[in-house]
Amino acid sequence: MGVHEIKVYTGYMGQSYLNHEQAPNAYLPRPRFVFHVTPGSVAAGGYVEPYPAQKIPAAEISLAGADVSITPVQGPVQTRAVLRGSGFPAKAPVSVIWGTHAGSRVSGNGFAPKEQDLARLIVGPDGRLDAPLQIPEDLGGMHTLTIRSGDKTLARTFFATESSVVSISPTSGPPGTPVTIHLKGVGWTDFDNIYVATYDNAYMGYACGFNSQGDVIVNFTAAGSPGTHLIDFYPGIYQGPATDQQLYRLPQLTYADDHPGNKIPALRFAFEVTSSPKR
Structure with missing residues (x-):
């Protein structure tokens, strides 16, 4: 104070x-x-700041007269969504293909687009699709949902997966307590594949979500005098051109105004340091 x-x-x-x-x-x-x-006082625990609306590309239509959309267009993993479409061949079997990326920038093996079957549907007699879907656990950022009949792509729409907080555990303990923060939906591009962590405004380091497909676990040790201690995860830039100001892997405090790429929020946590047991 x-x-x-x-x-x-x-x-x-x-x-x-x-x-x-x-x-x-x-x-x-x-x-x-x-x-x-x-x-x-601040309640111990963690939360995601309000998520900005993502810029979602328009649907890509390969079949004349067809249309496709998903509602909502963004949300965390396990979001329950509804895929709707019209103008498809009546009673035709189609597949819904989830598009993502997989790989690593560090291993030397590189990375590439990856697809997986999300659902198999039968078009209604009126050419319509109306199907509930659950967004899979995967990387954050933009993903494709492609409607395919055999090898033929009919239409494609997009969904933005948001980063989410699973837990901080425990939320209190004496100095030296091991603490774990668990996140999901961390992204994969150079602009959203890391969060940069501070502990009481002091730099801790950064965590990357690409190699683990967006599932991030950060372990650290609680420190400081008894009371509330703040842990903040800020958006950052993983890497970029080696010219001019190289502000990479540092907390970007102006993220809400000018973070490049996907607009992602900060994550806020509080840990209550208690007195050490008397010996």
């Missing part, structure tokens, strides 16, 4: 430049703010 000073430094590669008065860009401002922390 009390007065806390916040300084915004200029710098390079995500690091603060201390003798800025002697820098060639000393004319740049270095704002300072004061924040008053007041008494209060």
Whole structure:
């Protein structure tokens, strides 16, 4: 509690430049703010900030007169959705194919698109489809749902899988307590395949979801004095051009305004550090 000073430094590669008065860009401002922390409490646990609406591409139609859509168009894994379509061959058997990616940027084996059967349906006598679907556990980000008759693609629509919090466990304990955070639906592109973690605003590291198909488990040790401690997972950029400012694998505090690629929110957690047992 009390007065806390916040300084915004200029710098390079995500690091603060201390003798800025002697820098060639000393004319740049270095704002300072004061924040008053007041008494209060935060419930232990975790949550996802409100998810921005994703930019969903228009359906791709290969069969003249056909149409296809899915409702809702975004949500976490295991979302119950409804696939609707019209203009398909009456009483024809069709397959719904889920499109994703699989692989790794680190192993050297690369990555590639991957498809899996999600459902097999029979078109109604009026050429319509109306089928409930459950979004599979998979990577976050954009996925395709393709309507196929044999090897022929008839139509394709899109669904955006959101990152979600499964759990933080435990939510309290003395210093030294092992803590696990479990996420699902973490993405695969360079813009959304990592979350960068801070503990009480101090950098912890980053977690990647591509190699584990979006299922992320982060283990760490609780530390600090008794009271509430905040763990934040921020969007970041995994990698990019090795020129100019390389702000990679760092928390992007302006994520809500200008994070590239998919618009993903921060994840917020609180852990209650209790007193160590007396010996």
